[in-house]
Amino acid sequence: MQRIFIATVEYIIVFASLYVTSCSYDRVSEALHMAGENRGELEHILEYFEQTGDKEKIAASRFLIGNMPGHKSMRGSYEAYWYDADRILSASGESLSVLDSLENLKAKYDGLIYYDFDLKYISADYLIHDIETAFDQWRNGEWARHLSFDEFCEWLLPYTCSDSQPLMNWRDSISDFAKGYIDHLNECDEYIGNPRAAIVRVNNKLIPMISEQKWIHSGHGYPIYNPSIFVKLPGASCNEYMINGMLIMRSKGIPIGMDYTPQFADRMYGHYWNVYPNLRGRKTMFTSFGVNPDYPHYTHTTFAKIVRQTYSSNNEYLKLLRRHNGDIPHMYDSPFFKDVTDEYQETTDVCVELMKGMRLSSRDAFICVFGDDGWEPVSWGKARFGKVKFLNMGRRTTYLVLGYVGGVLKPVSYPFFLDDFGRVSYIGKEENLGRASFTLYRKYPMFQHVMLVQSSLHGGLIIGADDRSFKNADTVCVFPEWQITSGKVTAKQKYPHRYWRFLSNMGLRSDMAELFFYDNACSRVKISADSDSLSYVIDGDPLTYYSAYLEEPSGVLDTGEPVILDHVSYIRRGDGNAIVPGDLYRVSWWNGKGWTEHCESVANDVELQIEDIPANKLYFVEGLSRGVQNRTFIYEKKVGRVVWR
Numbered sequence: 292m293q294r295i296f297i298a299t300v301e302y303i304i305v306f307a308s309l310y311v312t313s314c315s316y317d318r319v320s321e322a323l324h325m326a327g328e329n330r331g332e333l334e335h336i337l338e339y340f341e342q343t344g345d346k347e348k349i350a351a352s353r354f355l356i357g358n359m360p361g362h363k364s365m366r367g368s369y370e371a372y373w374y375d376a377d378r379i380l381s382a383s384g385e386s387l388s389v390l391d392s393l394e395n396l397k398a399k400y401d402g403l404i405y406y407d408f409d410l411k412y413i414s415a416d417y418l419i420h421d422i423e424t425a426f427d428q429w430r431n432g433e434w435a436r437h438l439s440f441d442e443f444c445e446w447l448l449p450y451t452c453s454d455s456q457p458l459m460n461w462r463d464s465i466s467d468f469a470k471g472y473i474d475h476l477n478e479c480d481e482y483i484g485n486p487r488a489a490i491v492r493v494n495n496k497l498i499p500m501i502s503e504q505k506w507i508h509s510g511h512g513y514p515i516y517n518p519s520i521f522v523k524l525p526g527a528s529c530n531e532y533m534i535n536g537m538l539i540m541r542s543k544g545i546p547i548g549m550d551y552t553p554q555f556a557d558r559m560y561g562h563y564w565n566v567y568p569n570l571r572g573r574k575t576m577f578t579s580f581g582v583n584p585d586y587p588h589y590t591h592t593t594f595a596k597i598v599r600q601t602y603s604s605n606n607e608y609l610k611l612l613r614r615h616n617g618d619i620p621h622m623y624d625s626p627f628f629k630d631v632t633d634e635y636q637e638t639t640d641v642c643v644e645l646m647k648g649m650r651l652s653s654r655d656a657f658i659c660v661f662g663d664d665g666w667e668p669v670s671w672g673k674a675r676f677g678k679v680k681f682l683n684m685g686r687r688t689t690y691l692v693l694g695y696v697g698g699v700l701k702p703v704s705y706p707f708f709l710d711d712f713g714r715v716s717y718i719g720k721e722e723n724l725g726r727a728s729f730t731l732y733r734k735y736p737m738f739q740h741v742m743l744v745q746s747s748l749h750g751g752l753i754i755g756a757d758d759r760s761f762k763n764a765d766t767v768c769v770f771p772e773w774q775i776t777s778g779k780v781t782a783k784q785k786y787p788h789r790y791w792r793f794l795s796n797m798g799l800r801s802d803m804a805e806l807f808f809y810d811n812a813c814s815r816v817k818i819s820a821d822s823d824s825l826s827y828v829i830d831g832d833p834l835t836y837y838s839a840y841l842e843e844p845s846g847v848l849d850t851g852e853p854v855i856l857d858h859v860s861y862i863r864r865g866d867g868n869a870i871v872p873g874d875l876y877r878v879s880w881w882n883g884k885g886w887t888e889h890c891e892s893v894a895n896d897v898e899l900q901i902e903d904i905p906a907n908k909l910y911f912v913e914g915l916s917r918g919v920q921n922r923t924f925i926y927e928k929k930v931g932r933v934v935w936r
Contacts (some may be wrong), residue, residue, distance in 0.1 A: 292491035317358035317609050325360055326410040335415040347440055351422055354444050358603045359410050363459040368403040373517050385502045387525050393512030404513055417458060421450040424462045428544030434486040435546045437570055446546035446568060449602040452537040456516050466542045468518050469496035486567055489545050497580045504581045508560060530563040536579020549600045551668050553622055554662040556595040558690040559920055574634055591739055595685045597635055611671055620668045622655055631681055638683045639713035643692050645677050649703045656694040661923045662894050666691050687711055689936040693724040702884055703773045706909045709758050718925060719881055719908040727906040727926055732900040734912045735920040736870035736935040737776055751801035751839060755788030759847055767860050776893040777862045777869040777897045787853030795839040803828050803863035804836040807872055809857050816854055822846040833871055836864040860897045867918055870899050874916035880908040
């Protein structure tokens with residue numbers, strides 16, 4: 292997830308005077324005051340709708356202006372940038388390397404493209420036209436009739452879909468883009484007024500416009516909100532896909548929004564997706580350019596916190612910013628959000644014990660999950676009498692609390708696991724519980740995308756022979772149908788062999804990333820391959836692989852001289868997070884204040900033996916030789932296995 296937004300400290304400058312002290316606070320008056328020289332434009336908007344006598348349009352204009360402080364838009368030479376980007380993308384094909392060219396192009400436009408507060412420059416003509424168009428979509432269109440006025444204000448009315456978007460007449464300019472045949476859906480009676488039907492038709496037009504949805508987590512130039520250019524990108528951040536989807540669908544009067552998790556609870560990164568209010572009074576998720584409503588999307592994932600992007604601000608978050616003058620750890624992209632975690636899963640209002648002797652310099656504390664760069668805050672709570680209460684937290688998740696001690700943000704609780712029933716169990720709180728030893732086979736959990744390739748991971752076998760013709764070959768080992776990430780298989784071999792083949796069995800495809808031969812002394816045997824494709828199983832890269840087919844045996848592995856093998860270790864096609872022989876790993880344990888390194892070790896096989904580490908702690912494994920995905924875990928002695936946390 293690439294976050295495209297402005298620094299939190301800017302908000303405190305904007306919102307300091309918007310601290311809500313009573314129900315009668317008039318945000319419109321404050322917004323007019325903050326508009327400065329642009330006040331006349333906003334007053335003209337209010338006067339225009341007052342003259343219409345339409346109470347809902349009057350309320351809508353006041354809603355937009357009253358919540359406008361803090362909202363920003365892209366300004367400057369963005370159209371020229373998009374033109375240059377289009378030229379580069381049109382000439383590049385689908386290679387991800389073009390994103391580097393866009394990042395270089397961004398440097399050319401530094402200072403020419405910038406973000407500024409809407410209050411300062413939004414025009415009356417622009418906002419009046421946009422409000423009138425939104426009302427026409429709501430009242431006279433097909434897809435938003437089921438919305439209440441308050442829902443309309445959040446799901447369809449806002450004049451932009453993102454604070455990184457320029458102010459442009461997008462409702463007009465892209466209303467026909469990917470429209471499909473939604474105007475004819477009313478020929479089917481059960482599609483009349485049903486936004487799901489329209490979303491599916493539009494999304495089915497969008498999906499083939501891109502080669503494949505690739506989520507990019509690094510910088511790749513300024514965001515592009517011209518859909519005809521955007522679809523030429525070989526990849527983008529997930530929120531760019533969703534924002535462009537919002538623009539396209541809202542331009543047709545389809546009410547959709549965007550939810551996001553600031554940080555996954557069980558893996559790296561955060562994530563954005565689209566959501567819409569359906570006819571049954573519920574919210575349904577989907578992804579623009581990706582999957583349609585009701586198709587599973589991260590259904591097996593645990594979430595600590597999910598929020599919905601809103602146009603109106605979160606007052607409690609503004610109060611938190613004001614108390615700390617904006618100097619708090621980053622959690623959300625902006626103060627324009629609503630906590631909707633309980634719409635997705637069971638949640639708990641959890642009370643967490645602070646470690647003894649902790650004296651916080653502020654009552655505010657921050658609950659964290661382990662993420663990209665360590666402990667990532669996802670929400671906040673108030674400390675009182677040695678405990679902190681956090682509201683609406685996702686279950687089945689490991690957390691840690693940070694707080695200000697002497698003005699410095701530090702861990703102030705033990706890590707704890709919030710289970711399926713909302714019960715808290717602290718990890719590592721008890722001391723002197725002995726030592727532990729265990730085996731690691733991976734440095735990161737195995738997720739669904741790895742499991743789903745199992746259809747290509749069936750069995751397989753190794754045969755050995757004395758000559759390259761394999762006339763008198765014998766089967767040395769057979770790989771199991773399951774244990775699909777990595778493992779070891781004992782070799783059954785009476786005579787030494789020099790030549791070897793990896794074949795499929797069961798008449799099915801068998802993909803293998805790496806093979807490692809070990810002799811009777813359990814020393815690795817050097818291997819060469821006579822074909823480029825087969826060399827993938829000995830190249831030391833677990834992200835490349837070779838596909839074997841029983842009916843098409845090809846390629847020969849050569850150990851240089853006849854050997855008798857003790858075992859063959861393997862890494863299946865996967866995500867590259869299996870333990871790789873020869874790679875360096877570091878394992879640490881949480882001491883209550885931070886990580887204590889236990890060991891750095893080079894793996895001799897597809898497993899890593901960890902010996903004599905303090906028991907019943909939270910552990911952390913890092914692959915120092917490759918990759919960025921590393922994870923925390925515990926060791927459950929009763930079941931004899933690592934459990935990822």
